[in-house]
Amino acid sequence: EKAQIGVTGLAVMGRNLARNFARHGHTVALHNRSYGRTKELVEEFGHEGKFIPSESAADFVASLERPRRVVIMVKAGGPTDAVIDEFAPLLEPGDMLIDAGNAHYLDTRRREAALKAKGLHFVGAGVSGGEEGALHGPSIMPGGPKESYDALGPLLEDIAAKVDGEPCCVHVGPDGAGHFVKMVHNGIEYADMQLIAEAYDLLRQVGGHEPAEIAAIFQDWNEGRLGSYLIEITAEVLKQVDASTGKPFVDIVVDQAEQKGTGRWTVQAALDLGVPVSGIAESVFARALSGGPDVRKAAADAGLPGPTAEKTHAGDLKADVEQALFASKIVAYAQGFQQIQAASKEYGWDIDPGAMAKIWRAGCIIRAKFLDFIKQAYDKQPELATLLVDDYFLDAVSGAQDAWRRVAATAAQQGIPAPGFASALAYYDGLRAKRLPAALIQGQRDFFGAHTYHRVDKDGSFHTLWATEDRKEVDA
Numbered sequence: 001e002k003a004q005i006g007v008t009g010l011a012v013m014g015r016n017l018a019r020n021f022a023r024h025g026h027t028v029a030l031h032n033r034s035y036g037r038t039k040e041l042v043e044e045f046g047h048e049g050k051f052i053p054s055e056s057a058a059d060f061v062a063s064l065e066r067p068r069r070v071v072i073m074v075k076a077g078g079p080t081d082a083v084i085d086e087f088a089p090l091l092e093p094g095d096m097l098i099d100a101g102n103a104h105y106l107d108t109r110r111r112e113a114a115l116k117a118k119g120l121h122f123v124g125a126g127v128s129g130g131e132e133g134a135l136h137g138p139s140i141m142p143g144g145p146k147e148s149y150d151a152l153g154p155l156l157e158d159i160a161a162k163v164d165g166e167p168c169c170v171h172v173g174p175d176g177a178g179h180f181v182k183m184v185h186n187g188i189e190y191a192d193m194q195l196i197a198e199a200y201d202l203l204r205q206v207g208g209h210e211p212a213e214i215a216a217i218f219q220d221w222n223e224g225r226l227g228s229y230l231i232e233i234t235a236e237v238l239k240q241v242d243a244s245t246g247k248p249f250v251d252i253v254v255d256q257a258e259q260k261g262t263g264r265w266t267v268q269a270a271l272d273l274g275v276p277v278s279g280i281a282e283s284v285f286a287r288a289l290s291g292g293p294d295v296r297k298a299a300a301d302a303g304l305p306g307p308t309a310e311k312t313h314a315g316d317l318k319a320d321v322e323q324a325l326f327a328s329k330i331v332a333y334a335q336g337f338q339q340i341q342a343a344s345k346e347y348g349w350d351i352d353p354g355a356m357a358k359i360w361r362a363g364c365i366i367r368a369k370f371l372d373f374i375k376q377a378y379d380k381q382p383e384l385a386t387l388l389v390d391d392y393f394l395d396a397v398s399g400a401q402d403a404w405r406r407v408a409a410t411a412a413q414q415g416i417p418a419p420g421f422a423s424a425l426a427y428y429d430g431l432r433a434k435r436l437p438a439a440l441i442q443g444q445r446d447f448f449g450a451h452t453y454h455r456v457d458k459d460g461s462f463h464t465l466w467a468t469e470d471r472k473e474v475d476a
């Protein structure tokens, strides 16, 4: 008997994906750079399904039915290229290499083009949900050629998370579309986490609540419109007490957030696309600020002064923070979805944004009730310019904005950093503004660089002769 699918790279993510396929009745070919891991998997989990372990790449390939489906689960970058170089010569036209790692979408585009020339299908698939998701049902975002999805999709859909029986997996679009969407998922994940962290900080520093009390607040919010995996685990983390000191766990952890890079990639790509993902950018920068101990120490040593304002809030802090969190979250998602739409246009991917919201409803890290409303918004209006103008979100933000402003003001007055809340609000007000000071910036550009401007009252490009006496306007 041949295997329906193979997995190479059997560290915990690869191992769990392989087990998930096997548990769904598929025969799974196994391969790893060192055979020890392969043997271990079969010894420990062999009873869960049918596995065909191979020591060599050639045997592994030979154990697969055609078209061959080879899932690669190794580190992004060089290691992925090395595995592709090893397997591509062993495969035949129509076979598929599926990169399930967090690859950069430009690498995926490059690899897809190179393998296409050899008649191979390269599928860059975003997989979210961590180790548990990989085993019990991740959210899967496969890109690559549409034809490959016919032979591959059903297997991926089998192992994906389900919402009302519907799989959290869909063909996202060609070449790098899947990895692009996974990257933006992670960017949104960063923003969500930052906003939650700011909410916690305000409740603690302004509200004077202890972590355990804040855990209860998050648990409570998790029952409402904020209900999501990240809110749920936040409550768990805040509840945790450190065994060795008896202190709240959150107080014994060094306050320097690390990152593996997908959030940064999202912002880099957004800069190139010209999409203002300020919420994601602030969250990446907030991590960078936290992780810059030298600068923080210099600031502490210099005693940068803070405000003398009393720790008060002109409203019901808990209710206001919930509103600020919800409104800022809407902005972050609106920006992320706008980035997906912009890339889809730029690369001709034809991504259905509603389908992305749909497959993020379970399995992935940003899974949330909220995504149902995003799906509905795009189902109603696939070309929606921004989620903020959809009825549901417009309503939510209208209801939240007073509280949101109070929270941003409190944070500013009391010197508590809340870049996520503040920048989301600034973005919202920027969109709302009838006139932006961008007009002045155009004037400055024209002054120093003759960069020209458009007029509100007639067509054409104009330039003012700033250096002349009469500063006459000319057609540019």
Ligand code: 6PG
Pocket (backbone or CB within 6 Å): 102, 127, 128, 129, 130, 186, 189, 258, 259, 260, 261, 262, 263, 364, 365
């Ligand atoms: C997921 C996660 C996953 C991983 C991130 C963490 O969707 O399952 O996003 O991809 O946990 O890479 O990213 P940082 O280490 O950059 O926070």
